[in-house]
Amino acid sequence: MATVSRVVNGNPNVKPATRKKVLDAIEKLEYRPNAVARGLASKRTTTVGVIIPDISSIFFSELARGIEDIATMYKYNIILCNSDNNKEKEIHLVNTLLEKQVDGILFMGGEVTPEHAEHLNRSHVPVVLAATYHEDGDFPSVNIDYKQAAHDAISMLIEKGHTRIGMVSGSLEDL
Amino acid sequence: MNGYQKFKGYKDALASGGQTFDESLIAIADYTYDSAMEAVSQLLDEGDKPTAIFSATDEMALGVIHGLQDRGLSVPDDVEVVGFDNTRLATMVRPTLTTVVQPMYDIGAVSMRLLTKFMNKEDVAEEIVVLPHSLEYRNSTK
Numbered sequence: 001m002a003t004v005s006r007v008v009n010g011n012p013n014v015k016p017a018t019r020k021k022v023l024d025a026i027e028k029l030e031y032r033p034n035a036v037a038r039g040l041a042s043k044r045t046t047t048v049g050v051i052i053p054d055i056s057s058i059f060f061s062e063l064a065r066g067i068e069d070i071a072t073m074y075k076y077n078i079i080l081c082n083s084d085n086n087k088e089k090e091i092h093l094v095n096t097l098l099e100k101q102v103d104g105i106l107f108m109g110g111e112v113t114p115e116h117a118e119h120l121n122r123s124h125v126p127v128v129l130a131a132t133y134h135e136d137g138d139f140p141s142v143n144i145d146y147k148q149a150a151h152d153a154i155s156m157l158i159e160k161g162h163t164r165i166g167m168v169s170g171s172l173e174d175l
Numbered sequence: 176m177n178g179y180q181k182f183k184g185y186k187d188a189l190a191s192g193g194q195t196f197d198e199s200l201i202a203i204a205d206y207t208y209d210s211a212m213e214a215v216s217q218l219l220d221e222g223d224k225p226t227a228i229f230s231a232t233d234e235m236a237l238g239v240i241h242g243l244q245d246r247g248l249s250v251p252d253d254v255e256v257v258g259f260d261n262t263r264l265a266t267m268v269r270p271t272l273t274t275v276v277q278p279m280y281d282i283g284a285v286s287m288r289l290l291t292k293f294m295n296k297e298d299v300a301e302e303i304v305v306l307p308h309s310l311e312y313r314n315s316t317k
Contacts, residue, residue, distance in 0.1 A: 048287070048290060048294075057234075058234075058262045058263055058264060059232070059233075059234070059260055059262050059279060060279075062262070062279040062280050062283070063279045063280070063282055063283035064283060065280060065283065066279065066280040066281060066282065066283025066284035066285075066286075066287065067283040067284070067286065067287045068283075068287075069284060069287075070283075070284045070287035070288050070291070071287050071291075074287075074288075074291040074295075076291065076294075103294045104290045104291075104293060104294045105290075106286055106287060106290055110178075125294075126290060126293030126294055128286045128287075128289050128290045128293070129286075130282055130283060130286035131177070131277070131279070131282050132177075133177050133180055137303060140289055140293070140299070140302035140303065140304075141286075141302075141303055141304065142282050142285045142286040142289060142304040142306065143177075143282070143303075143304070143305055143306070144277055144278070144282070144305060144306050144307070144308040145305055145308065146177040146180035146181050146184065147180045147181070147183050147184040147187070148184060148308070149181075149184065149259070149275045149277070149308040150180070150181040150182075150183075150184025150185050150188070150229070150231075150259070150275070151184040151185075151187055151188040151191075152184075152188075152275070152308070152310060153184075153188075153229055153257045153259070153275050153310060154184065154185050154188035154189065154192075154229060155188045155191070155192065156257075156310060156316075157227045157229070157255065157257065157316075158188065158189075158192035158194065160227075160255070160316075160317070162226050162227040162255070163194060163226075164197075164200065164223055164224070164225045164226050164227070165185075165189070165194075165200065165225060165226070165227045165228070165229060166200040166201070166202070166218045166225030166227070166228040166229070167182065167185050167200065167201050167202070167228065167229045167230075167231070168202050168204050168211050168214045168215065168218070168228060168229075168230045168231065168235050168236075168238075168239055169178055169181065169182050169185075169201060169202070169203055169204070169231050170178035170181075170203070170204065170205065170206045170231045170232065170235075171178050171203065171205065172178055172179045172182055172203070173178075173179070
């Protein structure tokens with residue numbers, strides 16, 4: 001069994017003749033490596049949990065595509081979860097993903113509250129925030145400068161001579 | 176959606192342009208198209224009409240444009256409109272939408288790459304990554 005494991009996992013420490021014998025047997029049996037068993041042995045699942053508000057939105061689907069493409073490139077699979085921007089659901093998803101032994105979590109949501117932070121920090125797996133602002137800044141994150149971007153848009157309108165510029169804003173609680 | 180950050184940027188820009196903040200020029204919506212249409216009615220009914228409207232997302236900007244047009248106003252002649260995100264929606268409306276470009280695909284790709292670095296215990300030079308934004312000019316502004 002140890003030899004089979006070495007072959008399946010690409011360990012070079014196997015004689016070519018033995019490797020061929022194992023690979024032939026695998027093909028004949030239509031054997032597929034058991035991802036669960038493999039995860040148990042290596043303590044890694046090469047699975048990443050991705051929490052986003054809503055995949056059906058054009059906005060998040062582009063983000064998800066970027067995530068998936070790079071995950072595939074680095075041989076990770078993703079478990080994609082929709083949170084509907086609902087705090088209870090987000091925290092529940094974090095815990096469910098951790099129970100599934102994901103190797104990391106990518107989180108996108110409206111706000112990272114202290115309660116979110118507590119659950120995320122409990123994980124001992126890396127967490128990255130995507131397009132999600134966190135005031136305390138203690139999670140790694142990838143963003144644009146939202147404040148400056150809005151500032152630029154308004155300055156452009158002011159330069160055109162507007163003195164009554166309205167704004168249709170989302171919730172101001174959503175940091 | 177970083178609603179507060181965008182609002183703060185709006186307020187700061189007014190201040191640096193020497194303009195006073197007027198609460199009646201702000202309408203809060205819930206990021207849906209419909210809520211933005213209602214928000215526009217609110218802006219038009221309260222006091223002096225705005226001559227330009229900044230929307231926190233493209234989807235809401237479409238509600239803003241259609242809400243204005245339903246009231247017989249012309250975009251951009253009566254009111255100029257600027258969105259945020261630069262999703263496909265920006266080119267699926269008439270007039271096409273001037274908007275802030277948020278590179279969503281890149282944010283997804285870079286955040287996943289950052290995560291793989293942590294998971295594979297590679298060196299990480301910067302943990303807080305800020306990608307560049309820009310403005311895409313189309314026909315909802317003059």
